[in-house]
Amino acid sequence: MLMxxxxxxxxxxxxxxxxxxxxxxxxxxxxxxxxxxREKQAPVIxxxxxxELSFVEDSFIASVREEIIHSRIPAVIHLxxxxxxxxxxxxxxxxxxxxxxxxxxxxFEENVAITRKVIEVAQAAHVSVEAELGTIGTTGNGGEGGTxxxxxxxxxxxxxxxxxxxxxxxxxxxxTSHGIYPKNMQPKLRMDLLQEIRxxxxxxxxxxxxxANADSEIAEAVRLGISKINISSDIKDAFYKKCRxxxxxxxxxxxxxxxxxxxxxxxxxxxxxxxxxNDAGKARYYQEN
Numbered sequence: 001m002l003m004x005x006x007x008x009x010x011x012x013x014x015x016x017x018x019x020x021x022x023x024x025x026x027x028x029x030x031x032x033x034x035x036x037x038r039e040k041q042a043p044v045i046x047x048x049x050x051x052e053l054s055f056v057e058d059s060f061i062a063s064v065r066e067e068i069i070h071s072r073i074p075a076v077i078h079l080x081x082x083x084x085x086x087x088x089x090x091x092x093x094x095x096x097x098x099x100x101x102x103x104x105x106x107x108f109e110e111n112v113a114i115t116r117k118v119i120e121v122a123q124a125a126h127v128s129v130e131a132e133l134g135t136i137g138t139t140g141n142g143g144e145g146g147t148x149x150x151x152x153x154x155x156x157x158x159x160x161x162x163x164x165x166x167x168x169x170x171x172x173x174x175x176t177s178h179g180i181y182p183k184n185m186q187p188k189l190r191m192d193l194l195q196e197i198r199x200x201x202x203x204x205x206x207x208x209x210x211x212a213n214a215d216s217e218i219a220e221a222v223r224l225g226i227s228k229i230n231i232s233s234d235i236k237d238a239f240y241k242k243c244r245x246x247x248x249x250x251x252x253x254x255x256x257x258x259x260x261x262x263x264x265x266x267x268x269x270x271x272x273x274x275x276x277x278n279d280a281g282k283a284r285y286y287q288e289n
Contacts, residue, residue: 001074001286002065005098005128006168008043008076009204009227011285017278018207018222021045021078022270023232025052027063029239032263034067036270041283043074045098047230050079050087058094065095074286078130080230088118092125100130100171108157115165130206133161134173150175155196162201169204169228172197174221176209189217191224198225206230215276222277231273239266 012019022033024046037044046064048056061077068075078098079091088099101118103111115131122129134153153172162170174197175189198205204227207218218229242265246258274280 001072002068002097003074003076003286004126004168005045005076005078005130005204005228007128008045008074009169011074012043012227012279012282013204013225015282015285016223017282018226018229019043019045019279020270020273020277021047021080021206021228021230022235022273023047023049023052023080023230024064025049025055027060028259028263029235029266030064030067032235032239032266033270034071034073035263036267036274037073037075038071040271040274040280041073042274042279043282043286044279045076045078045228047078047080047232048096049081049232050083053079053091058090061095073283076128082118085114085117089121092122092127096127098128098130100132102132102171104132104135104151104171104173108161112161112164115161115167119166128168130169130171131161131165131167132171132173132208133157152190152193153197155193155200158197159200162203167203169206170201171206171208174207176207176213189213189221191217191220194221194224194226204228218276219278229273229277231269234273235266235269238269239263241265 008019022044024030024033033044033046064077076098077096078100079096080100081102082088082091082100083102088101091099099118099122101115103114119129135151150173152174174193205225206228207221207226208230239262242262246252246261252258
């Protein structure tokens with residue numbers, strides 16, 4: 001059941017659960033995510049960063065669309081952290097149903113201007129748009145960038161930004177970072193900031209950098225109104241740790257011998273995130289609409 005983000009998250013927001021956005025950059029990762037979501041009957045967002053798209057190329061999106069259509073699971077194909085208008089257009093042309101324009105490091109006025117430009121093009125193709133206010137941090141190992149110091153979202157700008165752009169979903173910076181946190185780095189989410197922003201606007205809110213945060217904080221963020229949480233490093237870490245273990249055997253070489261245990265290991269993380277976000281079994285809500 002292929003949808004855009006606005007359609008998917010309007011239901012999630014109504015029923016108070018968050019949909020995981022799993023970054024997928026290979027057919028093996030795609031298989032693990034979709035198998036896990038089918039088994040859990042959980043709506044899902046297949047997220048692909050521009051760097052990942054450069055690797056898998058545009059033709060990969062056709063197979064993602066085919067997988068979603070035959071899965072009967074409510075799902076979105078989302079461009080994660082699109083950094084330019086050209087990247088957005090490419091994503092729309094090759095079949096994404098949702099795009100993110102990340103102009104968070106630009107000035108407020110520049111962010112508004114490019115977001116409006118993206119929305120004008122995307123809406124004509126029935127593609128939803130996510131933008132970002134504030135900038136999340138980076139651990140240096142997430143592959144998706146960020147700033148050394150978190151630039152928290154300023155609630156005073158949120159209402160104006162949403163009103164002037166008409167954006168469908170908004171990523172906010174409340175204390176997360178991309179990547180796996182090193183032992184000396186302890187994230188702390190600003191729940192007070194989330195509550196303040198949630199009271200200002202009624203569009204779905206997005207949490208980036210959702211890997212490796214304390215489960216208790218993530219669950220609380222969902223309860224307080226986060227409708228989409230991005231997960232990349234956690235599933236890749238599980239997959240490739242198992243892959244390294246399997247490849248200790250010097251004889252093994254066939255993909256169907258190497259990858260099934262790696263997919264199984266990754267799916268344990270997929271299950272855990274689905275349960276944590278209160279996403280399990282929620283496919284039923286889309287069948288009712």
